Amino acid sequence: MNKKDALAFVENYLTKERFEHTKRVAETAVVLANQYHVSEENAEIASIFHDYCKYRPLEEMKRIIQTTYLPKDLLLYHHELWHGPVASVKIEEEYGIADDEIKSAIYYHTTGRANMSDLELVVFVADYIEPGRNFPGLDEVREMAKKDLIRAAWMVSRNTIQYLMQKNNRIYPDTFYAYNDLTRLIHGGN
Ligand SMILES: [Fe+2]
Numbered sequence: 001m002n003k004k005d006a007l008a009f010v011e012n013y014l015t016k017e018r019f020e021h022t023k024r025v026a027e028t029a030v031v032l033a034n035q036y037h038v039s040e041e042n043a044e045i046a047s048i049f050h051d052y053c054k055y056r057p058l059e060e061m062k063r064i065i066q067t068t069y070l071p072k073d074l075l076l077y078h079h080e081l082w083h084g085p086v087a088s089v090k091i092e093e094e095y096g097i098a099d100d101e102i103k104s105a106i107y108y109h110t111t112g113r114a115n116m117s118d119l120e121l122v123v124f125v126a127d128y129i130e131p132g133r134n135f136p137g138l139d140e141v142r143e144m145a146k147k148d149l150i151r152a153a154w155m156v157s158r159n160t161i162q163y164l165m166q167k168n169n170r171i172y173p174d175t176f177y178a179y180n181d182l183t184r185l186i187h188g189g190n
């Protein structure tokens with residue numbers, strides 16, 4: 001895949017700010033990929049496309065969820081959760097990328113899930129810690145990402161759950177599954 005072409009392609013679908021975020025996620029993901037022995041190219045492609053469906057009309061995203069293999073329970077949750085799964089479908093249709101690992105990293109970048117691959121963890125963490133982000137607790141995650149990818153991802157899922165609960169938002173099950181699975185990996189237990 002040509003990186004320049006891919007960036008030019010996604011730029012059409014993104015705001016200026018979101019495009020800048022996308023490039024920073026890709027750069028961050030490449031660093032993490034090298035550090036944790038994940039394919040740099042796959043981390044870069046997944047990052048470039050991770051948000052590219054964020055601004056699709058809600059009706060279009062809804063239709064894609066309804067008419068493809070995507071789980072229908074997504075429709076019961078906030079539409080902010082739709083753009084990852086939808087992008088994992090559209091990237092194949094619109095850009096010919098059919099690699100399941102890349103598609104999964106895009107699919108789960110917002111929620112995480114149980115048994116995440118290293119590539120999924122890299123994109124999940126990179127999206128959260130890219131240098132343009134700034135909110136309380138972020139430096140702790142950035143520091144951890146230099147030492148331990150699993151623990152950094154665990155912090156991301158913990159922080160996300162805490163944030164959503166503070167706002168009295170509902171939480172998609174995969175977010176809990178990610179947290180539980182990462183907690184088990186770190187602390188053991190059933
Ligand atoms: Fe996203």
Ligand SMILES: [Fe+2]
Pocket residue numbers: 021025050051127
């Ligand atoms: Fe993002």
